[in-house]
Amino acid sequence: MRRSRTVGAVLCALATAVASAGLVLGSGAGAQAAATAATPLPAHVFAPYFEAYNGDSPAALSAASGAKYLTMALIQTEARGSCTPYWNGESSQPIAQSQFGADFTTMRSRGGDVIPSFGGYAADNGATEIADSCTNVDSIAAAYEKVITTYDVSRLDMDIEDNSLTNSAGIDRRNKAIKKVQDWAAANGRSVQISYTLPTTTSGLADSGLAVLRNAVSNGAKVDVVNLMTFDYYDGAAHNMAMDTQTATSGLHDQLAGLYPGRTSAQLWSMVGIIEMPGIDDYGPAETFTTVDAAPVYNWAVSKGIGTLSFWALQRDNGGCPGTGGSDTCSGIAQDTWYFSHTFAPFTGGGTPATDDFSVAVAPGSATVAPGGSTTATVNTAVTSGSARTVALTASGAPAGVTATLSPASVTAGGTSKLTVGASASTAPGTYAITVKGAAGTLTHSATFTLTVSGPGGGTGALVNGDFESGSLGPWSCESGGAVVSTPVHGGSHALAAAATSSQTGECTQKLTLSPNTRYTLSGWVQGNYGYLGVRGDATASTWGSSSGWAKETVAVTTGSTGSVTVYLHGWYAQGTVYGDDISVTS
Template identity: 30%
Template sequence: MRTSALGRPRRRLVALLGTAALALAGAVALPGSAEAANILTNAGFESGGLSPWTCTGNLGSVVSSPVHSGSKALQGAASVSDNAKCSQTVAVQPNTTYTLSAWVRGNYVYVGVDGGASTWTPSASSYTQLKVSFTTGASQTSATIYTHGWYGQGTYWADDVSLDGPGGGGGGSDTQAPTAPTGLTSTGKTSSSVSLSWNASSDNVGVTGYDVYNGSTKATTVTGTSATVGGLSAGTSYTFTVRARDAAGNTSAASNAVTVTTSPGGGGGGGFKQAAPYLYEGWGDPPNPQTVMSATGVKWFTMAFVLDSGGCNPAWDGNRPLTGGVDQTAINQIRAAGGDIVPSFGGWQGSKLGANCSSASALAAATQRVIDAYGLKAVDFDIENTDEFENEAVQARILTALKTLKAANPGLKTIVTFGTSTTGPTYYGNRLIEQAKSIGADIDVFTIMPFDFGGGADMYGNTVNAAEGLKNKLKSTFGWDDATAYAHIGISGMNGLSDQQENTTPQIWTQIRDWANSHHIARLAFWSVNRDRPCPGGGVTSNCSGISQSTWQFTSITAGFTG
């Protein structure tokens, strides 16, 4: 991880249709109960066409807006002479109860079954669900379901039409359900929608569609192996599953669940992004930060390190004053140049607040003093060594304090930084992530320090592999999709020579930066700006990288990180 040589880091008018029940005269058997399975085809109109729906007067069409979910919906242009009735006929089983539902919008919109029950709404300015049940006759094998508007009442819309119950055909002889879909993952998201894809299911006769669930609610039905669920709230977590079904109405078990947090308001996918190399005022010939900012375009710095000066009192490096000293001077210079800072608490060595404050509340209070002193937008806890990283009680204390701080400081971003293996988090890294989940710490960024592996020269490959391992751990722990997991990842590298003589060159760091951008991670940092100067053959020292490079070259590369 670290040696003392470098000291550190690492989401209707009148009803005209009859409502008589379907004939049951002479039936002896009681109605069967329908297992929930949508037996309609193109129920969400996601195919982009009407088939197998037919609409009177050619007044039906598929539109992209407004939709209830997915990317398509039915539009019926009811006129003074035609109610724009759109219908679909399906095979059903005799003497069986079915439930018909649809999401509709407009004035006097109906859903129902020919010769049977119907329901309607006089006015729906936004999508409203209509639902009605009916029971088939003793020898009935087909039913025609419909939706329509009303004469002279204008256009209506319908989406996510569902007829739940067993399919007909073969007299119900097909009782074998499809296999469960596999590999459900998110392929994209906005502030109001999530796109999903999955691997196809198999069936002894054939799969006819897939029902996509948002929690326990059916969100949409599609015939292919992808869907977009719309109408979601910004910055909100949703959990999705998919079930396959066949023509007989047999439904599969649920797929794996995937949890996705929609993007923040405005439809962007940005979230929290930070390019913030470390700057240390207590070591390594500290450069003037405005000089570095002017030369490189970097805006953020991670300021190292806030430690314990005794009695759970924060101080820079444990001995420089919290305010009024060289650290505040540097922060003032950074902010005067349009930048900002995130302080790093902890590190490899020294007397640390996490280890020395007696409780999570005491640690939160000490950290709050730093937040108040500088009006901070983010804090980083660099959790290392046996006193913090390998101490389970201290891990829990730090995470609980961070949870407390987020509740007390709306908008505050919390970062934890820790070591890694070449394939992802170690035992203590995994435990840190699991504890964060267990206590609901809501950590914004989990940053790994992919160096000091104990050997190995492929710093790009090792860094990517470690980050992918972290991503997989976040997915399995939190139930996130790939995009959400990446958006919670940070990388904090080491420029030039590491403590163990690993060499991250400017070219390798550029590759790492480009990978970080293409995978939209949250944070990119390195240790340190103090060392971002050339000294080929200079070894592992505090004020240069030990390799041939341009002055501030790693900082310039890092400034190109946009997430």
């Protein structure tokens, strides 16, 4: 959370900031499967944050407040560069049953559970958020798996704010690790959900928060819930906190629709989470969430089918410090103890039905072939809950010249199918993502097979996937954060996003072999500040523009003696994401 409460955690982290041996085990190797997989959370759950650094018993406060489910804050490394997670970043509080294990068991005996949360302001500010601190994706995944199996939990929360919102390498590592954990969970019959906790504006996520989710989509990491911190706006404006919650979550709903175009409105609302801060937040009295605001927010969450309702933090739910803002131990307003907990507690319900669910995986997940060649892989399905259902399999995303077939095209969950992928002699060299999807009624799951076509191959001037309608980047390559997006687009359903930040231009490239000593025209539609479209190599030419809407950029290109060029699109440092669509090279 973005709060002054992190001061204590920072001091503890500094006091214990010593080099620690990090987790070096690969995904799945760091934790043994528990005897029983965790019970999934209810479809609608109230889970306020619990400050794990102040010595309170989560089981005792859960019983006193009536909040059966708690989000446990927070887990981080003890020092920058470490890969070992600890509660509050304190090496004296390892991820072990000796830390909170008995409390969690007691809470489950009363029908509750916990959601461990990684990160928070102190970790994000001090580079001890595990994906910022640790540069090994397998070690990050192993840390997540250790928490899951040690405490037998079914959801992990990622509290990402401050510097972690602009650490593109950390964002990418985190989502890659999440994908590994999800694959591990599916292979072991576990139900594991991932929630992201992000700061918000009163109209939805800022682009930095949205970029975290875009990267998750591009890495194939499933995000189940996006929790908005509907407080600490720091915008100097007057606030009706209950109304701001409604506009912020409505904005998030629309943003999620752009990221997940195949989902219904009800499914999108179920992905939305709300985190309030009862009383006076860190900014001050202008941002005060009162007892009068609680019922409208509760009713809004119920009416929209929102998935998770929460607040920061359980220890603040009392009126012990009138007029004080941002306290760890009280709300700063006149209220009965546990007023907000009692108001929000009935939100938990809806249950998780005994759905007949399944998983899909492809092994191996990638292969390289020459033009004219072919390869095979095995599509594995498994029952993850309920009974086995018939799963219809399809393969999509293959570019021109590539075929992908499945035999059989339908299996009973638990069965396998053979994926055969072939590239014609004229297929352009590059890397292509082929999506294998399984469908059983309204349930769908997918996995990605990455095909690399080697050799010169390809026709003259054959720029591939210039309209991005394959839904994937290949054969384009991008700097961190680059992705194919569904909004904004110029034509069709997809476009390219080049993620320019303070440390990179976000360049996306594709290599081509054109005819030597020949004149071509490179053109494309570009949106954003300082959007550069050009080529380098055996020809050098570029054009640029700045436009809040789509604008066509065109430049003449004349090749030299080899015809080997690289087409590129990029933005400029700290100028924001640039979008491209319908890019072509014509003679």
